[in-house]
Amino acid sequence: MKPTIAVIGLGRMGSALARAFLAAGYTTHVWNRSPDKATAFADQGASIAPSVSVAAAAADIIVVCVSTYADSDRLLRSPEAAATLRGKLIVQVSSGSPNQAREQARWAAGNGTAYLDGAIMATPDFIGEPGGTVLYSGPRALFEANREVFAALGGNPQFVGEDVGHASALDLSLLGQMWGALFGQFQAAAICQAEGIALDLFEEHRQAFHPVVEGAVVDLVTRIRDRRFAADAETLASLDVHYGAFGLLLQLCSERGLHDLVPKAQDSLFRKAIEAGHRQDDFAAIAQFMR
Numbered sequence: 568m569k570p571t572i573a574v575i576g577l578g579r580m581g582s583a584l585a586r587a588f589l590a591a592g593y594t595t596h597v598w599n600r601s602p603d604k605a606t607a608f609a610d611q612g613a614s615i616a617p618s619v620s621v622a623a624a625a626a627d628i629i630v631v632c633v634s635t636y637a638d639s640d641r642l643l644r645s646p647e648a649a650a651t652l653r654g655k656l657i658v659q660v661s662s663g664s665p666n667q668a669r670e671q672a673r674w675a676a677g678n679g680t681a682y683l684d685g686a687i688m689a690t691p692d693f694i695g696e697p698g699g700t701v702l703y704s705g706p707r708a709l710f711e712a713n714r715e716v717f718a719a720l721g722g723n724p725q726f727v728g729e730d731v732g733h734a735s736a737l738d739l740s741l742l743g744q745m746w747g748a749l750f751g752q753f754q755a756a757a758i759c760q761a762e763g764i765a766l767d768l769f770e771e772h773r774q775a776f777h778p779v780v781e782g783a784v785v786d787l788v789t790r791i792r793d794r795r796f797a798a799d800a801e802t803l804a805s806l807d808v809h810y811g812a813f814g815l816l817l818q819l820c821s822e823r824g825l826h827d828l829v830p831k832a833q834d835s836l837f838r839k840a841i842e843a844g845h846r847q848d849d850f851a852a853i854a855q856f857m858r
């Protein structure tokens with residue numbers, strides 16, 4: 568028999584989760600702090616709960632999707648809500664840090680509540696779609712027992728470890744990589760605009776250049792994994808070659824009065840590695856200075 572679901576929090580993401588559970592045929596109870604977002608679900612077959620504890624009491628699995636773990640704590644740890652959560656499963660998919668996830672799991676264990684931490688690696692439009700990825704960490708048996716439930720949220724539910732902090736840690740690792748690329752995009756656009764290059768032309772060439780960048784990222788991952796920092800026959804470009812071109816980026820920022828806070832931070836990492844004697848090593852050598 569399908570478990571009954573409660574979705575706590577109906578913002579952009581929580582609403583997508585609730586819609587996906589309903590579409591997959593799960594009996595779904597919803598609660599949101601601002602009642603208007605919950606009432607919108609009445610037409611879609613959800614039960615509108617007047618409180619978190621009513622939603623939790625009606626459900627087997629409580630999926631929490633609010634802004635922060637602190638918001639979630641205020642909702643779940645009231646004596647009334649905590650009592651209704653005993654013997655249930657919380658799936659926390661609000662964004663949090665690895666240690667926040669570990670602390671939540673400790674609280675849940677003390678409350679007699681099973682706990683899985685989730686990290687949604689998607690925007691709401693991917694939820695319920697084949698490409699929707701959600702990472703889960705915590706007891707593997709809990710994940711396996713509910714794999715079908717998680718499949719309702721997207722075609723790619725992934726268990727990433729028994730350390731309950733690992734879904735959040737992997738989330739932040741992937742987001743850190745994403746922000747590197749997105750802030751790089753601001754830099755690229757500023758250069759094009761300062762030099763009078765149409766962004767459509769940039770985009771055309773970004774796509775052509777993409778396999779080169781992707782190849783360099785893959786190369787870095789394997790080199791860092793294997794701690795292969797010295798230049799060798801497979802080295803694509805030495806740190807020295809990178810730094811030569813990077814100096815030109817700093818020069819252009821200065822000439823055109825472009826914001827250079829991000830390249831200046833990158834420059835300090837280049838310098839650390841060079842001062843430590845790695846100028847002729849593989850670019851991957853910088854990894855040693857990230858901790």
Ligand code: NAP
Pocket residue numbers: 576577578579580581582599600601604632633634635638641642660661662663687688689690691
């Ligand atoms: P959102 O649209 O801003 O919605 C925030 C939700 O949190 C609303 O339901 C809001 O209730 C609720 N909330 C905030 N503070 C609360 C409090 N003190 N007490 C009770 N409820 C509170 O955000 P979202 O995009 O749905 O994101 C929700 C979580 O999913 C976040 O942790 C976010 O990082 C994560 N996430 C989002 C995405 C995405 O693409 N959107 C992707 C991955 C992960 P009200 O409606 O009453 O304000």
